[in-house]
Amino acid sequence: MEQLVTGMAKAYEPEAVEPGxxxxxxxxxxxxxxxxxxxETWTAPCPPPNVTGALHMGHAVNGTxxxxxxxxxxxxxxxxxxxxxxxxxxxxxxxxxxRKLHREEGKTRHDLGRAAFLERVWAWKEDSGxxxxxxxxxxxxxxxxxxxxxxxxxxxxxxxxxxxVRLFEKGLISRGKRMINWCxxxxxSLSDLEVKHEEREGRLYRVRYPAEEGEGGIEIAxxxxxxxxxxxxxxxxxxxxxxxxxxxxxxxxxxxxxxxPVIADDYVDPEFGTGGLKVTPAHDPNxxxxxxxxxxxxxxxLTPEGxxxxxxxxxxxGLERFEARARFVEAxxxxxxxxxxxxxxxxxxxxxxCATVIEPRLSEQWWVRMAELAGPAIAAxxxxxxxxxxxxxxxxxxxxxRNVRDWCVSRQLWWGHRIxxxxxxxxxxxxxxxxxxxxxxxxxxxxxxxxxxxxWFSSALWPFATQGWPLKTLDLQHYFPAQVLSTARDIMALWxxxxxxxxxxxxxxLPFRDVVIHATILTRDGKRMSKSKGTGVDPLEMMERxxxxxxxxxxxxxxxxxxxxxxxxxxxxxxxxxxxxxxxxSRFSIMSLPEGEETWRRLADLPPSVDVMDRWILSxxxxxxxxxxxALEGYQLHLATEALQVFAWxxxxxxxxxxxxxxxxxxxxxxxxxxxxxxxxxxxxxxxFVPFLTEExxxxxxxxxxxxxxxxxxxxxxxVAGLRDSDAEEAVGRxxxxxxxxxxxxxxxxxPPAKKAERLILEGPAxxxxxxxxxxxxVGFLARVDTIELQDAPYSGKGSASVVVxxxxxxxxxxxxxxxxxxxxxxxxxxxxxxxxxxRLAGQLANEAxxxxxxxxxxxxxxxxxxxxxxxxxxxxxxxxxxxx
RNA sequence: GGGCGAUUAGCUCAGUUGGUCAGAGCGCACGGUUCACAUCCGUGAGGUCCACGGUUCGAGCCCGUGAUCGCCCACCA
Numbered sequence: 001m002e003q004l005v006t007g008m009a010k011a012y013e014p015e016a017v018e019p020g021x022x023x024x025x026x027x028x029x030x031x032x033x034x035x036x037x038x039x040e041t042w043t044a045p046c047p048p049p050n051v052t053g054a055l056h057m058g059h060a061v062n063g064t065x066x067x068x069x070x071x072x073x074x075x076x077x078x079x080x081x082x083x084x085x086x087x088x089x090x091x092x093x094x095x096x097x098x099r100k101l102h103r104e105e106g107k108t109r110h111d112l113g114r115a116a117f118l119e120r121v122w123a124w125k126e127d128s129g130x131x132x133x134x135x136x137x138x139x140x141x142x143x144x145x146x147x148x149x150x151x152x153x154x155x156x157x158x159x160x161x162x163x164x165v166r167l168f169e170k171g172l173i174s175r176g177k178r179m180i181n182w183c184x185x186x187x188x189s190l191s192d193l194e195v196k197h198e199e200r201e202g203r204l205y206r207v208r209y210p211a212e213e214g215e216g217g218i219e220i221a222x223x224x225x226x227x228x229x230x231x232x233x234x235x236x237x238x239x240x241x242x243x244x245x246x247x248x249x250x251x252x253x254x255x256x257x258x259x260x261p262v263i264a265d266d267y268v269d270p271e272f273g274t275g276g277l278k279v280t281p282a283h284d285p286n287x288x289x290x291x292x293x294x295x296x297x298x299x300x301x302l303t304p305e306g307x308x309x310x311x312x313x314x315x316x317x318g319l320e321r322f323e324a325r326a327r328f329v330e331a332x333x334x335x336x337x338x339x340x341x342x343x344x345x346x347x348x349x350x351x352x353x354c355a356t357v358i359e360p361r362l363s364e365q366w367w368v369r370m371a372e373l374a375g376p377a378i379a380a381x382x383x384x385x386x387x388x389x390x391x392x393x394x395x396x397x398x399x400x401x402r403n404v405r406d407w408c409v410s411r412q413l414w415w416g417h418r419i420x421x422x423x424x425x426x427x428x429x430x431x432x433x434x435x436x437x438x439x440x441x442x443x444x445x446x447x448x449x450x451x452x453x454x455x456w457f458s459s460a461l462w463p464f465a466t467q468g469w470p471l472k473t474l475d476l477q478h479y480f481p482a483q484v485l486s487t488a489r490d491i492m493a494l495w496x497x498x499x500x501x502x503x504x505x506x507x508x509x510l511p512f513r514d515v516v517i518h519a520t521i522l523t524r525d526g527k528r529m530s531k532s533k534g535t536g537v538d539p540l541e542m543m544e545r546x547x548x549x550x551x552x553x554x555x556x557x558x559x560x561x562x563x564x565x566x567x568x569x570x571x572x573x574x575x576x577x578x579x580x581x582x583x584x585x586s587r588f589s590i591m592s593l594p595e596g597e598e599t600w601r602r603l604a605d606l607p608p609s610v611d612v613m614d615r616w617i618l619s620x621x622x623x624x625x626x627x628x629x630x631a632l633e634g635y636q637l638h639l640a641t642e643a644l645q646v647f648a649w650x651x652x653x654x655x656x657x658x659x660x661x662x663x664x665x666x667x668x669x670x671x672x673x674x675x676x677x678x679x680x681x682x683x684x685x686x687x688x689f690v691p692f693l694t695e696e697x698x699x700x701x702x703x704x705x706x707x708x709x710x711x712x713x714x715x716x717x718x719x720v721a722g723l724r725d726s727d728a729e730e731a732v733g734r735x736x737x738x739x740x741x742x743x744x745x746x747x748x749x750x751x752p753p754a755k756k757a758e759r760l761i762l763e764g765p766a767x768x769x770x771x772x773x774x775x776x777x778x779v780g781f782l783a784r785v786d787t788i789e790l791q792d793a794p795y796s797g798k799g800s801a802s803v804v805v806x807x808x809x810x811x812x813x814x815x816x817x818x819x820x821x822x823x824x825x826x827x828x829x830x831x832x833x834x835x836x837x838x839x840r841l842a843g844q845l846a847n848e849a850x851x852x853x854x855x856x857x858x859x860x861x862x863x864x865x866x867x868x869x870x871x872x873x874x875x876x877x878x879x880x881x882x883x884x885x
Numbered sequence: 886g887g888g889c890g891a892u893u894a895g896c897u898c899a900g901u902u903g904g905u906c907a908g909a910g911c912g913c914a915c916g917g918u919u920c921a922c923a924u925c926c927g928u929g930a931g932g933u934c935c936a937c938g939g940u941u942c943g944a945g946c947c948c949g950u951g952a953u954c955g956c957c958c959a960c961c962a
Contacts, residue, residue: 008921010921010922011922011924012922012924179960192959192960197958197959204962220962221962222962223962224962267961267962268961268962269961269962272961272962273962276962277961277962278962279962284960284962285960286960286961286962287960287962288960289960346961346962347959349960360960392889392890395888395889396888396889396957396958399888399958400958403958403959489956489957490956490957492957493958520956522955524897526954526955527955528956558898563890563891563898564890564891564955564956565897565898566897566898568896568897568911570896570897570910570911570912571897571910571911573911573924574910574911574924576924577922577924577925578924579924580922580924580925581921581922581924581925583921583922583924584921584922584924584925585921585922586921587921587922588921588922589921590921591921592921630901636901638898638899639899639901642899642909645909645910646909653921653922654926654927657921658926661919740927740928743927743928744927744928744929746927746928747915747916747927747928747929748928750916752916752917753916753917753919753926753927753928754917754918754919784919833906836906837906840905840906841905844905844942844943847942847943848942849941849942849943850905850942850943851942852942853941853942853943854904854905854942854943855904857904858904858905858943861904861905862904862905865905
């Protein structure tokens with residue numbers, strides 16, 4: 001019957017509700033940000049996912065966090081722009097497409113050629129990008145979808161090239177031959193941040209380098225004997241007495257048929273190995289620097305693929321580097337120059353994308369000079385202008401920037417922003433936003449640099465390039481800088497820091513004020529989710545199984561910010577139950593309220609109820625609004641969900657609604673207006689977290705005439721906290737304790753829940769019973785007692801069970817059913833408890849130091865409690881005595 | 886090598902500026918067909934807050950040392 005009245009299903013059915021709202025929001029353009037905002041604006045650049053596949057748990061968590069903020073800000077009346085889009089993700093995407101090409105057609109990108117291969121990547125990007133967009137919509141993310149951007153959109157490319165040209169012209173970008181991280185598989189350079197250090201088991205070899213003339217020589221220690229051929233020197237510490245006589249003399253390089261000098265350099269640690277270091281400038285960053293200092297020859301032994309190059313007089317050409325290592329060791333052994341080999345675990349740099357061991361390699365690349373750029377970005381964080389949540393990430397950010405080295409931004413890839421540098425045959429170099437066909441200096445033909453930019457070079461421009469920069473657009477004027485950037489912790493340096501220094505350099509403005517680092521979702525056993533290990537959880541699948549709102553609710557409440565949180569589906573069950581609870585409470589509320597067109601107006605005009613329960617729940621509501629506001633301000637969403645859950649489930653459903661049932665049945669207008677107010681505000685507060693559920697309920701309210709006909713909660717207003725009512729909170733708090741005590745008593749006495757007791761006598765001083773008087777009916781209803789009698793005279797009825805609570809004694813007459821022994825035992829137990837607490841309090845209060853040093857309020861509190869306990873003790877003793885009489 | 890985080894009930898986690906019997910959800914036990922909800926309601930059991938030391942009238946919280954787990958950064962062969 002009720003089902004027909006309200007039109008609401010008995011349980012919340014997400015699958016029946018969600019698709020409708022996805023398209024409804026779209027129709028309403030509910031997420032669009034006005035081009036000409038008439039109110040304060042709020043912007044958050046949504047970190048653009050890589051177009052390498054689908055969204056994962058991290059995106060879902062971050063999406064939820066930002067969406068909660070964005071929806072709240074909308075309800076507060078701000079013009080919100082939550083900027084969506086995707087990142088071309090250079091090396092990652094190129095690899096994914098290359099793999100696919102290899103798997104499906106057995107071809108490499110070179111088989112297709114640059115242009116045809118790029119077409120494939122664009123096609124892939126189209127698919128992946130659409131998938132991501134649809135997934136965000138499914139999540140209910142209130143992104144401004146019409147403003148979807150891709151980091152290789154034509155306008156975005158202009159921004160990238162402009163940024164490059166400006167930095168180039170300022171001398172902050174230049175070309176140079178330096179040591180870089182080279183991936184022999186991807187065949188490209190990598191920035192330091194794209195190199196992962198892994199512990200690998202290797203061997204440390206000791207090799208003898210004989211003196212060129214005469215006896216002796218020197219032993220060195222190395223993990224890379226295959227690079228011996230390219231040695232340019234042997235270095236020792238200048239103070240090392242063992243080798244001082246060798247400095248300046250020459251030693252023969254094993255297998256190489258040449259000699260190199262022994263040089264002295266502070267870099268060498270005399271304690272390590274033999275104290276002798278072979279110097280191979282082309283294959284080790286440190287060696288290269290030593291080489292620079294001593295003007296050593298640079299011999300490059302390896303090809304880009306990591307194989308031994310053609311080498312005069314050496315038979316190893318073409319050997320893969322690790323195979324070459326084995327062969328070199330054999331050869332050294334045969335020559336009798338291998339002194340020792342021991343197991344040795346050490347850190348090895350590997351390619352973040354393909355795990356291939358990185359080859360330090362001397363190479364001509366484009367570099368961004370970091371010294372000047374880092375300064376302002378450091379200052380912004382130091383001054384507190386740029387804030388981090390949680391704060392400790394500030395140190396991580398600062399630490400990186402303070403030690404940052406120049407940034408290698410060129411990549412030997414095809415997929416990405418081609419470096420806008422044109423060189424003519426005469427060697428004139430020009431960086432240009434527009435493509436050049438001839439040299440501006442001499443008019444001869446030009447060629448564009450074949451390399452592309454590090455993908456992070458373009459993502460570093462995201463907050464302003466998406467708003468039209470370098471043009472001075474209205475978007476830029478109104479929606480830049482942003483308020484918040486929320487992201488995962490692992491791209492703090494890779495992305496966050498780079499956005500900051502790029503923005504400060506190119507626009508002069510800090511791109512956002514708050515950096516929020518969200519929680520990382522781990523597997524059930526606390527491991528990182530990994531696609532390759534198959535331990536990843538698909539958020540979409542979870543959304544289908546438990547409902548999108550349930551997933552969002554859990555994610556918003558999951559862990560403290562930046563605290564890892566283990567994922568387990570049971571948690572989603574709780575969240576789903578919460579959604580269902582809200583649904584049913586709403587359903588019941590709608591059933592309990594009058595119907596009819598514009599009923600909401602009549603309710604809104606009613607004066608607030610004076611009933612103490614009503615005052616109480618409104619006071620709780622105010623407290624909750626304050627808690628939620630404060631939680632959101634500090635980006636601590638778990639505090640908000642916790643507060644909301646306590647309020648909605650425990651205070652509103654378990655206590656207020658239960659207590660209000662009789663009044664609602666009678667059509668009491670005070671109860672009605674209170675219910676209506678609480679429900680309306682609660683839906684508003686919950687909406688940012690569980691948008692589908694709340695919109696659906698709101699639509700039902702509108703339908704029943706219980707809410708103004710507003711299409712979406714996003715266009716209603718965010719609840720405002722009223723005043724707290726401490727009298728009501730005190731009175732109802734007492735009532736709750738009494739009811740609980742009576743329930744416990746009933747349970748202890750095994751009184752069937754269905755059986756109503758006839759009387760409950762509440763005995764206590766008038767001031768205590770007075771506060772409870774207005775709640776007597778409620779106590780009776782909730783404790784299942786017919787009549788409640790309040791009195792200050794001691795109750796002397798014999799056959800009743802009693803419990804002392806908060807200055808009152810509750811007596812439940814049992815008509816001769818009372819088990820006297822049991823009752824005595826119960827009372828004695830309670831008395832014990834009182835006595836031990838009284839003793840503890842007395843001890844505390846007898847402590848001079850405590851009484852004199854602790855704040856008065858704390859001492860007073862104890863004194864009050866002490867008196868209460870004493871009263872309780874008296875009451876219990878009296879009761880016991882009465883039983884004996 | 887440097888830095889950071891975590892350690893609280895069987896499990897997963899909260900715990901605001903130190904304030905006096907430590908909280909939630911799940912699980913567990915017991916009891917419930919009260920006409921919103923069994924995705925529910927009620928009651929209960931369960932914790933030397935990792936260890937040791939220190940500061941304090943008072944420490945889960947502050948300081949020190951150590952242990953275990955995890956993460957980040959780093960050009961020592």
